[in-house]
Amino acid sequence: MxxxxxxxxxxxxxxxxxxxxxxxxxxxxxxxxxxxxxxxxxxxxxxxxxxxxxxxxxxxxxxxxxxxxxxxxxxxxxxxxxxxxxxxxxxxxxxxxxxxxxxxxxxxxxxxxxxxxxxxxxxxxxxxxKTERKHIFIEISGVMVKIFVDEIVFVEVYRKTCVLHTIKGKYEVKNLSLKKILSTTPKGSLVQSHKSYAINIGLIQEINKKLSCWEIIFKNYEEKALIGDKYKDNVMNICKQYIIRR
Incomplete structure (x- = not known):
């Protein structure tokens, strides 16, 4: 349709x-x-x-x-x-x-x-x-999984585990760093918002600034990402590019 x-x-x-x-x-x-x-x-x-x-x-x-x-x-x-x-x-x-x-x-x-x-x-x-849709491959239990970059909601890394949150589900990969993910995906497709998070700016629904560590709420996705102090200015400057002034 x-x-x-x-x-x-x-x-x-x-x-x-x-x-x-x-x-x-x-x-x-x-x-x-x-x-x-x-x-x-x-x-x-x-x-x-x-x-x-x-x-x-x-x-x-x-x-x-x-x-x-x-x-x-x-x-x-x-x-x-x-x-x-x-x-x-x-x-x-x-x-x-x-x-x-x-x-x-x-x-x-x-x-x-x-x-x-x-x-x-x-x-x-x-x-x-003629323009190929951007994607990456990740290996999970010996299987190569193709993930389209525009379907990634955010990436979360903790305890040496990288979790790719996508609109089709979550993928966990051991021993994959946030730095490696950011260097593998096309420049600008994901933005680091925290030492443990990288986000898709285009899928943000709201940014809750009431807490010291800001929360990001995404469209049609329940889990949230964070914005740390070090990254607030950069994230907000990028978001401003998409603002329609009333």
Missing amino acids: ANILIVEDDKAQRENLKTMIQEMGQALCVLEAQNAHEAFEISTANRIDLFYLDVHLPDVSGLELARKIREVPYYNFTWIIFITSHIKYMLEAFKEIHCYDYILKPIEKDAMQNITMKLLTNNKPDIEE
Whole structure:
């Protein structure tokens, strides 16, 4: 099932576009957001296959939202379609943000349905097909296990045991250091937050600062990681890159 996110502050227009997509009779999940802040939260909690972004949003512009979306590695080449009444904005969008088309208001149902079907049939742009999904191999009881880096929630090391917490489960490896994990995974994919933890910034739900050692709560994952004093500034500086200002 493909996930489509509609970002439009006008409720009537948002509902109209949603209805057009649902009438296509395909296995499509339509998500909605009324501003950029809400849209970015939804796009980090879900894997979006196609974005429809209104250029004019109440908090920041759709163009600024698209730039933030592009900073997330998974969305480097995801389809982005702009909704606009003014074609003048589209030159900037094509050059800087690599959007793939736009729809002018008032939206024509046939045009919108045709482009949706075309893009989802082709899945992602050709350039992404040439980009291998990052992964590592770990050996457990003589078996080599392939783990995709974007599925790692956090890594925890204690008593010479390394635990990889992933969205598909936990893997324990003896005599594997945190330093070795960080040197093996692609640069920036995991960030050290504590002498015993390295975290996936993109999967953070909340950071609890009420305790001396901050706690990290992740999306759809019960266990927590920690942020030690030595690493607080670095983690927060990285997190700020993903903030959508209201």
